[in-house]
Amino acid sequence: MPGEDRAEQGEEPAGAPAEERKENGDSKGTVPEQSAAAGAQEVEFVHPEGGWGWVVMLAAMWCNGSVFGIQNAFGILFLSLLREFGSEDDDDLRFRTAWVGSLSMGMIFFCSPIVSVFTDVLGCRVTAVGGAAVGLVGLLASSFVTSLGPMYFTYGIVFACGCSFAYQPSLVILGHYFKKRLGLVNGIVTAGSSFFTITLPFVLSGLLERVGLQNTMRVLCILMFVLMLAGFTYRPLLPVKPGNTRTGSRFPPLSKMFNINIWKSLGYRIWAFGIPAALYGYFVPYVHLMKHVEERFGKEASKEVLLMCIGITSGVGRLIFGRAADYVSGVNKVYLQVTSFFVIGLMSMMIPLCHMFGGLIAVCLLMGLFDGCFICIMAPIAFELVGDKDVSQAIGFLLGLMSVPMTVGPPIAGFLRDRLGSYDVAFYLAGIPPIVGGAVLCVIPWVEARRKRREKEEALNKDQDVTEKMMEPEKAEQEARSKTSESVL
Template sequence: MTEGNNIPEGDAVRKEEVPTETPAEDNLPEGEKGEKGDSKVSVPEQTESPGAEQVDFVHPEGGWGWVVMLAAMWCNGSVFGIQNAFGILFLSLLKEFGSEDDEDLRFRTAWVGSLSMGMIFFCSPIVSVFTDILGCRITAVGGAAVGLVGLLASSFVKSLGPMYFTYGIVFACGCSFAYQPSLVILGHYFNKRLGLVNGIVTAGSSIFTITLPIVLSGLLKNVGLQYTMRILCILMFVLMLAGLTYKPLLLVKSRNTQTGSLCPPMSQLFNINIWRSLGYRIWAFGVPAALYGYFVPYVHLMKHVEERFGQDASKEVLLMCIGITSGVGRLIFGRVADYVHGVNKVYLQVASFLVIGVMSMMIPLCNIFGGLIAVCLLMGLFDGCFICIMAPIAFELVGAKDVSQAIGFLLGLMSVPMTVGPPIAGFLRDRLGSYDVAFYLAGIPPIFGGAVLCLIPWLEARRKKGEKEELSKEQDATQKMIEHEKTKGDTHSKNGESVV
């Protein structure tokens, strides 16, 4: 049975086979039909039967949608809250599985968090396909269940090797499958308020990033790493329940009409049209290029603070600062983006990458804890800018029709730099004895990526200018043809008059 359809498949087939009489209203003139026969259906069927009439869908703009919004907010918070707080778990992993004789300890331990974050993005294109086929509810609940199993299995692990699989792959894949449907389902319930709802939902990660570091520090100190992970499983269990609220409303074509299979046509699954845009190709290269150092502070900043300022330093405050200003940045720059027209929104992302890069380089230069707080506040503010501006830029580059896959492919490409950055930083720390060089190098990719993105507005303006010139030439040619035909017609009419 297709999700969200109240009619069993067998009944649906029988309904298609039995001919139905045409209602009397259908025989009325068009004007009378509009007055007497109009009826709006707020929840259309999810599967489309041949010959079925299309009805205008009306977004509820509330109602059960508020429950869905809260569920999506929990999803965003629990998934990325745990990921952003990995720096706290990183310290515990070093103590739990490390030894003083291991020269590559930080390098190997950083792979746990890097794999986890990278897999969330790597699975994004795949998750979009599953969401199209199975629906938001099944995909989200199944993903949360897989994440729960991965996190629970991680609590029984006694070495780093299995942790790569249980936490870095299984848990992360489950999070990815739970996360993406939470964004898709919002479009079923909201249209006019979608911007506001998206802002509230994405603020969930900021709230969890603020609170989880303190909670995790207390749990790790009192009950240890294994029991802390088991307690975190509660978040994933609640996430499973949250996924059950994703009742689909919009029409979803779940079958291939040509073959009758559940899988949509390949042209729908993998849209190559988005790659024809030069601006999108540059964006899809520039953003991942900028992210090689992006996740480094989230993983290694806690250990750097411990080495620089001692174990008693309130290192959790730094993650709280990033979380607070990231939420503020999403609200501020999301609103600012509404006043920036066209692809010029890219300049906001350029500014965010430049600031993040410079702030990463400033981390080793901070010899007082207050300086680090200021750096983290600025970094979080522009991190919020980078995140909230991604969807609007995608809309400008490829249009609303292709934006879903455009974002999905971009997230997939982002998985590589998000994965390899922190282990490289850990390797440099193991070899050089400090994190200074690692943070200096982490600031270079964002600056480089931001410089590359500066090309997009110029290229898009050039493309539009060329299109206008082509259109102008076509209009001139058409005008000349019309004038030529008119001249010929006048000549024929004059010849006819002279003959008479």
Template sequence: MTEGNNMTDGDAAGKGGGAVGVPAVDREPEEDKKENGETKVTVPQQAAAPGAEEVEFVHPEGGWGWVVMLAAMWCNGAVFGIQNAFGILFLSLLREFGSENDDDLRFKTAWVGSLSMGMIFFCSPIVSVFTDIFGCRITAVSGAAVGLVGLLASSFVTSLGPMYFTYGIVFACGCSFAYQPSLVILGHYFKKRLGLVNGIVTAGSSIFTITLPFALSGLLERVGLHNTMRVLCILMFVLMLAGLTYRPLLPVRSTNTQTGRKFPPMSKVFNLNIWKSLGYRIWAFGIPAALYGYFVPYVHLASFFVFC
């Protein structure tokens, strides 16, 4: 009887494909490695449903995407319209804090607009990380709120020094966080029409750049510099509402790790392997070099007309 029972147990263990005394939970990852030929241990039937990774995302190419396009168009117009119209505010700042003929004041005042434009692009790597972690909607709405606070605070400034912080840093950083998600979210809704949609969104900056100086000139004559900045806050408030339309569609992988951390590891945030591509390195260093050349004619033409 004893030998019969032992043989029966041995046969049952042999048919199960594992050693006697090894729990079934410990054997399942081992079986997965043998069947799939992988070296990584996987947990069966817990990570995702069968066939979930085989589903291909289809861009809607319209629908709610047109609303998102108009919201992104407003974002480009509000951000770069205000930045490009700083020349109108520049003259008012000179009259407010001194004289138009003061060369030292002109230099210091010009730094307000230069710092603001530079911070929009300087924050780009940080904004990209925040967009990947928190999504386009949260990043855009939070950025518009920060920009609104910075522009509103600038309307109460009585000296040039604090405006470096309120307008040059706070307002500009908020614009940067609101601007980049407006371009990323377009890829959630469009693929075939992405080039056309990007062109329409970018045209928003040109429309605002053309029309906003006329509006600012009238406002500055009627209500003054500080109230004009408060009126511009309306553009930033609408930008907050526009950011709420950025409903994500692309599937997002969970950022929760096995250790319970909410944020992904640094190797996922900063992908250094992409720098091994020669084409990417040429593109990454070529775009900043092109932007340097892009602004050179403006500087030389401005100097030419000043000395003439």
């Protein structure tokens, strides 16, 4: 386990000349120096842009892979749950079973505002390790469940809450080590879920056939145990926020735990509304596509190939668009998300129109490519909208708002299938929210450009006021002199 001493990383001392650090290719930021002396000066913080950061990146990649790989492969578990806990002809079984996966995905995001507070107070390492341990307990408990009711609690709440506490620190810690390469690193990290999405469906199918549902979940516990070990690599570099100096507690006042300043940004408010609005149909294909393929092409169809296609192109998309985002200035990165939502919405509507399996593969390839684009640039956009200091809670609140559409979308699709006898209408409706949400996001660059113009004008007016105030004594002196000369005359 890495020690706490920052000097072990080979990081330059704080007093190193700025020229030396610039030559090393490091990125700079300004952070307050943690000193007991009053009036502590601000020192430059240097993002290592590598070093131990690459180990942290691999650990965060495993976190994304294990958490969302299991979630994205729920379509395979969904079929097994249908067979395990009831008859597939049960009218409401799909609706009730879909709640297990959607509740799990929703809780991962619902807990995020609370996780952001824990991350700020306890740090990324403690939060991630504790979350992975809770997720391990929840998944292990799910392997002993024999009905859907307890599964809602063990898998949908306990396991998901643990995943949430393990996942969010993996996004925040990257900002400690990278700035110039943050888009690329986020792309690599989020590609972890693509790798797991490619491989897990085949692994789960084989395990379910050989050892059954309960033992399969016990095997998945290995992923959570490794995730717990990976959390120990999250060595923080940015200074810890001061606690409550009045009481001597390390915990700041409640009013400072929840940072409401992020909501003062109109661009962030639009972003925090547009993203959840786009996600009402996002998780529907991951849950119901496998069952749709069985109904349309038969049980012998290689349905796992579709998840593999989504996973492969999603990983490619994260790498490509993650690197491309580094070359897109400021909040204009939002346009990449807009494009991805438009394509995801159209591809969802195309699923019922595919009467050949090859056409469905093409749809999944495109859907995965732009799914990777949407995910990998979420953190860089948050950094652009609210800055480094507030990014933890900005991401937390956004993920919390995302929990509602991620939770209700799949059960609604299952309800429509139970009532209409087909998934066609469900997939058509699932394609509308991404298009609407993408249209809302188009406004953000214009809003941010207007805000910057206003701030520039205010700064200019303030400079003019300061100049006028500085000139007032001289004007008064000149007027006094002129009055004196007039009186003499």
